[in-house]
Amino acid sequence: MPRLLLALVLLSLCLTQNPALAQSRAEYLAWRAQQGDGNALPRLAQEGDINAMIATGNCLLTGQDGKQICTLPSISTGLLYWEQALLSNQHPWLANDLLELLMRGPTMYRHTWNQDWNAICRVSQYVRHANLIQNLGTIQKSGVGLCYLSNFALPQKDTPFGLKLIEQAAHDGLSEAASILADIYAKGLYGIPTNMPKSRHWHAIAQKTQ
Incomplete structure (x- = not known):
């Protein structure tokens, strides 16, 4: 399991104070486990499937999502997919993960990461209006x-x-x-x-x- 997806699983422990968020995350992970090698996910993401956007975004950000391999990672496209998935109002649990990526960058790029404050503040506005502040980490x-x-x-x-x-x-x-x-x-x-x-x-x- 790639690091970022593993982080999604582990972070669900922090969301027990918000059962709705924990349930939404669990439903996504259960869906992802049923997708096999994930070869169809990039096409589904392009067609607007929200779950596929999360999975494909993770693959583009890390190079792998489950058995799906992204030989040409794209940070900008991965972040765009995650932001679209969050703003769809279907997966509010994604807010913490997305903001951390926008602030720090994916692990392999942190030493050269340039923060996009337009994106950070767009997501921040959503997080406040969706009452998700209490579920955020410190950064x-x-x-x-x-x-x-x-x-x-x-x-x-x-x-x-x-x-x-x-x-x-x-x-x-x-x-x-x-x-x-x-x-x-x-x-x-x-x-x-x-x-x-x-x-x-x-x-x-x-x-x-x-």
Whole structure:
């Protein structure tokens, strides 16, 4: 089982607080197990089949999905398939996985990954409206938070909401989130007043969690 698909299985343990998400994920995995070598999935994905989009997207992102092999991986197409699948409202559990990929990139590309904030913020808006924030990991929360601080590709900014998410990520141990907060308060970014005591506070937390 490829790493990304294995991650989908393992992450379902984190979704038990939301039975609907866990059930939706389980239904997808059961469907995927019935697809054999998956040779028909790329065609089905092109025709708009949502489950096939998830499977083919995974293959394009990692090079393999079950027995299906993608000899020419395509990160942009894989991410597009996953975003379309998420925005279909049929598989909200995909939000956490997609945001992590958009923030960090697939494992083999992380050292050269360029973040697409248009895509990150589109997905972030969906995640908020679908009430999926509580199911996100720390780096995903920080990404959503930055979208709402900067108003990048969003109808309007929401500074308290954005700060809250980044603070949650920092308190949960993400040193990058604490560093972002230290920088915000040191430089007065995003219209937030400069506050050096707060900046030093978050800088100290960032140092402890590195």
